[in-house]
Every structure is written in C-alpha cells, then in structure tokens.
Amino acid sequence: MPRASLEVKDPRWKVFVYGKAGTGKTTMASKIAGRKYLLSLDKSFERIPYFHTEHRDEVWQLESPVMSDLADFVRYFDEIADQFDVLIVDNVTSLQKLWFVDQAKESKNTLDNKISHYGEFTNYFIRFMYKLFSYDLNVFITAHEEPRKTILTSGQEASQIAPELRDAAANWLMGMCDIVGRMTVKPGTGERGVILQGTDDVFAKNRLDSRKGCKVEDLFNFADSNV
Numbered sequence: 001m002p003r004a005s006l007e008v009k010d011p012r013w014k015v016f017v018y019g020k021a022g023t024g025k026t027t028m029a030s031k032i033a034g035r036k037y038l039l040s041l042d043k044s045f046e047r048i049p050y051f052h053t054e055h056r057d058e059v060w061q062l063e064s065p066v067m068s069d070l071a072d073f074v075r076y077f078d079e080i081a082d083q084f085d086v087l088i089v090d091n092v093t094s095l096q097k098l099w100f101v102d103q104a105k106e107s108k109n110t111l112d113n114k115i116s117h118y119g120e121f122t123n124y125f126i127r128f129m130y131k132l133f134s135y136d137l138n139v140f141i142t143a144h145e146e147p148r149k150t151i152l153t154s155g156q157e158a159s160q161i162a163p164e165l166r167d168a169a170a171n172w173l174m175g176m177c178d179i180v181g182r183m184t185v186k187p188g189t190g191e192r193g194v195i196l197q198g199t200d201d202v203f204a205k206n207r208l209d210s211r212k213g214c215k216v217e218d219l220f221n222f223a224d225s226n227v
C-alpha cells in the first residue's frame with residue numbers, strides 16, 4: 001500500500017448556498033477571492049459583467065444534451081483545473097431540470113419521464129459531483145429553494161425550506177458540504193445575508209466555524225484560521 005503523503009495542503013472547502021431566484025448567488029460567486037472557473041448550468045451569469053464580459057473564457061455554459069456536454073466539460077477541465085482556486089457550480093436545480101427534460105425527449109410524446117429516471121438522476125448527479133469534488137479546488141455550489149417535508153424530533157411532519165433538488169441527491173450533497181446556507185434578502189433594506197444554522201424551518205449547517213449567519217460579503221471569511 002502506498003504511504004500517505006506527509007505534505008499538508010490547505011484544507012479545501014465545499015460551500016453550498018441556496019435561495020430564491022434573484023437573491024444574488026451568482027453575483028456572490030463572482031466576488032469569491034482567487035482564480036475562479038464557473039460551470040454555469042443556468043446561464044444566469046449573462047447578467048453579471050464579471051463573468052459575461054471580463055472573464056468569459058473562464059465560464060463553461062451548459063448545453064443540451066446535458067450528459068454529453070458535462071462529459072466534454074470534465075475532459076476540458078481535467079487539463080486546466082490546476083490553474084484555478086475555486087470551481088463554481090451554478091446552479092444544480094437547473095441541472096436537474098434540464099436532465100429530466102433531456103430524458104423525456106426519448107419518450108413517445110417527448111414529454112414523459114419514466115419512474116426509473118428518478119433513481120438514475122440521483123446516481124448520475126452523485127457520480128458527477130463526486131468527480132468535481134476530486135479536483136484539488138474549493139467548490140462553491142448554488143441551487144434554488146423550495147419547501148420540503150421533514151420529520152421533527154417530536155415525530156410530527158413539518159415543512160422546511162431546503163435546496164430545490166430531489167431528496168436523495170440533496171441529502172448526499174448537503175452531507176458532503178462543509179457549509180450549507182440559505183441566502184435571503186431583507187425586504188425593505190435589500191440587505192443580503194446567509195443563514196448558517198439549521199432550524200425546523202430552514203435547512204442549514206456550518207462545520208467550518210461557529211457563525212450562525214453572516215452578511216453575504218463575509219461568507220468566505222471563515223473564523224477558523226486553519227481553513
């Protein structure tokens with residue numbers, strides 16, 4: 001068995017932020033420090049000059065069919081990954097939607113999904129994200145949000161705001177990430193923040209430091225100096 005390397009690298013982070021459309025997720029991604037590569041799964045970078053104009057060469061825009069396009073992306077990115085600090089995956093809700101649309105195209109009326117597609121999506125999604133996590137890079141992931149059913153410790157069923165992604169895929173991804181935060185905009189002031197502590201109403205977690213929430217501009221200023 002090969003001996004483990006003694007070289008200690010900076011730990012890489014995996015941060016997952018979800019929220020309503022237009023809260024500012026892609027804008028936030030453009031402000032992360034370091035060299036960034038954007039895997040745009042929803043084209044929403046077109047509104048953001050940093051990606052659209054200034055760094056267009058560092059953006060991969062997803063095309064249909066999704067699976068062959070992402071296989072091309074991986075082959076391309078394998079060669080250049082070491083030039084970057086952060087890979088941005090924006091947004092996985094859109095990936096899920098486009099994947100199901102692609103699969104339905106094979107049905108008689110081009111609109112139906114088969115039951116087997118649901119399990120296939122989860123397997124595909126996990127395999128693809130696992131590949132992205134294998135790069136020696138920080139990874140920032142976004143999604144839209146939706147209410148989902150959850151069971152409280154009391155055994156009661158309740159509704160919780162969580163990423164808009166099929167449960168098995170979302171549970172796996174949320175388990176893999178160091179931070180899962182819900183981005184919100186305060187009505188009135190327009191102030192943007194990220195909830196980092198989970199409650200019965202909102203899914204969130206933070207295993208990088210002790211913050212329960214922060215302003216968007218502070219999200220990546222982790223308190224723990226070894227991160």
Ligand SMILES: Nc1ncnc2c1ncn2[C@@H]1O[C@H](COP(=O)(O)OP(=O)(O)OP(=O)(O)O)[C@@H](O)[C@H]1O
Nearest residue numbers: 020021022023024025026027028042044047192216
């Ligand atoms: N921190 C901010 N302060 C002020 N305005 C902001 C901020 N972040 C984003 N905005 C504004 O909100 C709009 C939407 O932002 P952005 O496209 O980043 O949202 P998004 O969450 O990625 O939306 P979508 O889910 O639709 O892609 C932008 O046009 C931008 O001008």
Ligand SMILES: [Mg+2]
Nearest residue numbers: 025026044045
């Ligand atoms: Mg966006």
